[in-house]
Amino acid sequence: MELANNTEKAVWHVPGAAFFVWQYWDDAWILYDSRSCHTQVLNEFAREALACLEDAPLSVDGLYQEFAQLLEKSPSDTLRGELVNIIEDFDRKGLISPL
């Protein structure tokens, strides 16, 4: 619960975007992070979330608003929950940092 609270309070950015190398096949994005030499696979939803954070630092709320606009959907708890999970996942993989 504390982790989720911290995730939601922070403003997140992508400090290493310049070190990312991308491949795209079959609706999947493959990311190589040349800082860590790790290779990750992202679906379209996760790629879009990371792209939003690359454009500008955002909190969960900010990202939630961006996505609601992008998807032309009314905001929902499900969407918000998915974004919290994705941000925690990005953080664990060292792709994003809190400001």
Next chain:
Amino acid sequence: MTETRIENLSNQQYKKAIKGQGLTLEIGPFSVNVTIKFPNIAHEFRELYAPYVGHLQETIVDGHMRVGPSSFLRRWFRPQVNVDYGYPDEFLPLGADIGMVALEMGLNWGVVMGCRHYLFLHAGVVEKDGNIIVLPGSSGSGKSTLSAGLAFAGWRIFSDEFGLIDVRSGEFLPYPRPISLKNRSIDVMRDIVGEKSTFSKNYYDTPKGTLAYLVPPREAIVRDQERAKARKIIFPKFEAGKPAQKEALTKTMGFFRLVKSSANYGIIGEDAFRTIGRIIDECDMFDISFPSMEEGMRLVNEIIDNDEKSLPGTITAGGGQSD
């Protein structure tokens, strides 16, 4: 320097070099200075590597491999072989009667440890008409036997287990060492090859069971500087008693399978990511499972002859139509 093949060296030249300053064995992109202290292994090595380039003078080499007794006493008392390539290893010494196996494992180890400038896939590689098929697979997948079968059926073998890629060009480099055959595949290949090439004797009770080595067709050895690009990647799996089957793979699945089959992806880093990406872009990928070498070869030829594509979800069995 003039190219000398080991078969052209006199007995005296060969023995003096192999016991003394070393014989520089040159295959594809690698050259290794080899010395062997056991006469039986020196003899077997000469038979197996007869058609390969061997220099008496030491040129610029990638490594030195010393094949000798594991201790002073072990030269005579229950002789035991130790292979020293200059890299730390955890190999147990093997008996001198299977010392050739230790030598081959040592050469493999040298390539894996010393290969920092080529991306290395654990894969069989064969070529026809300038196009390469890559057969990645772990030990026991049947890739060596399938590569061997194709090598004696009109394909040029690059290697039965080392897929070496130049990261600058994306081309595969030949490294046609003797083909390592295990257990039942030894008799299968003896029946097919007959007198067309040289087999080693059988080595029993090795860490991998019974082993034998097969010299590839001479053309593959002579053309060991001719590179080519991959067109199809086929992941083989030998499954006794099951029907032959092939399944096209997605690019993403193929990418991660190739990364998994690479021994130095993490060491080479970004260039390895880009190179595998380029190969995936240029290749179609398949899984095949087969109950015999003949069936495996039939599936491979079918994929090539029909120029089949990477389309997820197309499964054919026993040569039938796509589902």
